[in-house]
Amino acid sequence: MTTHAERIAPVAQQIAQFHKTQTPFRIYHGSTNSTRQLPLTQTNTISTAHLNNVLSVDPITKTIRVEPNVPMDALVAATLPHNLVPLVVMEFPGITAGGGFSGTSGESSSFRHGFFDATVTQIEIILGNGEIRTASRTQDPDLFAAAASAFGTMGVVTMLEIQCRDVAQPYVELSYLPAPSMPAAMALFRALTADPKVDYLDGIVFAKDHIVVCAGRLSPPPDPSSPNPNPNPNPPKIQHFTRPQDPWFYLHARKSAPPYSPSSPSPQEPTKKDLIPLKDYLFRYDRGAFWTGRYAFSYFLTPFNRITRYILDYFMHTRVMYHALHASGHAAQYLIQDVAVPYAATTAFLEWLDRKQNFGAYPIWLCPLR
Secondary structure (H helix, E strand, C coil), X not given: CCCHHHHHHHHHHHHHHHHHHCCCCEEECCCCCCCCCCCCCCCCEEECCCCXXXXXXXXXXXXXXECCCCEHHHHHHHHHHHCEEECCCCCCCCCEHHHHHHCCCCCCCHHHHCCHHHHEEEEEEECCCCCEEEEECCCCHHHHHHHCCCCCCCCEEEEEEEEEEECCCCEEEEEEEEECCHHHHHHHHXXXXXXXXXXXXXXXXXXXXXXXXXXXXXXXXXXCCCCCCCCCCCCCEECCCCCCCXXXXXXXXXXXXXXXXXXXXXXXXXXXXXXXXXXXXXXXXCCCCCCCHHHHHHHCCCCCCHHHXXXXXXXXXXXXXXXXXXXXXXXXXXXXXXXXXXXXHHHHHHHHHHCCCCCCCCCEEECCCC
């Protein structure tokens, strides 16, 4: 097996040659979670597809070192045996560590820890002239800061050291809280952000008057033999989201917190709680790619129900869906857009989005960021 240094040496040599001949080039990662089509040829492309190895896990510093094409599911699989999990894990299992750093990636733990790049403590990067450098907050900090979210323009990242946290509890207890308006949802976000027991936080806008805020905390597995001094008449039930027979997460969230009305419970009280295995929670949006998988059913005039979702489950995972999107040429017809909006502007922004001439489509994902 080749060493990491042996794997990156040809990449550095090729970049140096492109620099010598002043040839612009692109990077081929082997897979993509982008909806954009990129023109790639053998004469203008450097492949880093082979840089997909986990290098080390350090339980003392709670860090993991990986090459850039290690995907999120492999990252989690490497850390969990050490009772660790990365501070931020993107919602699709095929998103890579390098893509999360060089792009701008957030998830439901980002209200605590910021974007994924904020959890990276050190990088190795090949500059445009072929020079291999190491950068961190203390070593070459300007380069380290500039490389984050730079989409590869500062150089080719070849190694990342990522901060993790202890995770002795293998489940997430998730509460679904309905909100009747964007101001009410923002009030919930602010209150839950201030609660140190909350580890994960996001939301889904199904309509202007139907918003579901999802708040999660790490939790131990249920123990039927343990006496409960305060028995709960509706204890959390174990819920999965990664198997063919499981519901798509957004459909389950909508059902778990129906639209708020004066006769409903207070929006400050969760209407339902689930106990979700950690990996199921982290990749809960994989099946159906949030809700965009529903467009495939409409495109092929296929009924959208529990049975058809079960039968077509293989095709509804994001790795397959992204491949189909690019192979079909439909990438030019669809747009996925992330927008950062201050809390104070969310209501006005939703009002603008709600107009048919501007957007007028739901659901919309809400992800509070630090």
